[in-house]
Amino acid sequence: MIMNATIAEKEILTPEEFLQNWQAHRRLTRKVIAAFPEKELFGFSIGGMRPFAELAKEMLAIAVPGLKEIVTGIQTTYNHDNNIQTKQELLDAWDEATEQIEVYWKQIPRERFRENINMFGEYNFPVFVNITYAVDNEIHHRGQGYVYLRALGIEPPAFYDRW
């Protein structure tokens, strides 16, 4: 107990705080999904890029499957295919992932974060580096969704609106 208290006082970020920050980002991403009209969510893009629904599906294909691999140790391949074809299905899948992230996260022992994992058989880094990469990737693509929305004349949610 004393050792844990010492760590919590000294470390710059706890696993729980990292999770909370990620889920806050995911709430903002959900608002960005919701801000798109159905047709443009699946069809609008700029400069040959993917529509925002495809970017969101990429985020879904990384988050829970990645955590599942960390927890179970069973290596999977990255698989972006799914049957999501409507905005509501995408939002429902997003909410389901929100719950599953909570479940899997709590099964990652603290010492695992610094252990290497070859995620999806492609990304051979410590667990924490892989998870950080996933969150950064979400922020990156969501920022692109902001430009799509602006181009469509739609005001995106504020960057700090994560509740």
Added chain:
Amino acid sequence: MIMNATIAEKEILTPEEFLQNWQAHRRLTRKVIAAFPEKELFGFSIGGMRPFAELAKEMLAIAVPGLKEIVTGIQTTYNHDNNIQTKQELLDAWDEATEQIEVYWKQIPRERFRENINMFGEYNFPVFVNITYAVDNEIHHRGQGYVYLRALGIEPPAFYDRW
């Protein structure tokens, strides 16, 4: 020494690792700046958004001034004005900030990361939360720069190209 070793083994992220990840992101952002033609860097935008030079100037206005405030305790206001008018001046300012970030970061004692600071008199959060917000903000706006580049027919650097 024993306590420090215990922390390093148990914590998910050290201050040095966070710094390295940030500087890696900043190397990628520098490549995005460099990928823009001079005129479009300062003049091109989509949907009424700011040109990428303005977004990069915002990143500069946050990074070193924010760290300086953390280290010195002297509160400043956010000031985005500067005299940068060319791509080379922007890249030079970026490189200068890269060095200054190293200097200031090393002056933040580990226990400060969890302390509150009212950064720029506006953002009243723990130091680490403020710094994370700044990095996330950079990733967010850089992602927007990717869309600008694609719209201009220019291939952006890969998201993982951070060396």
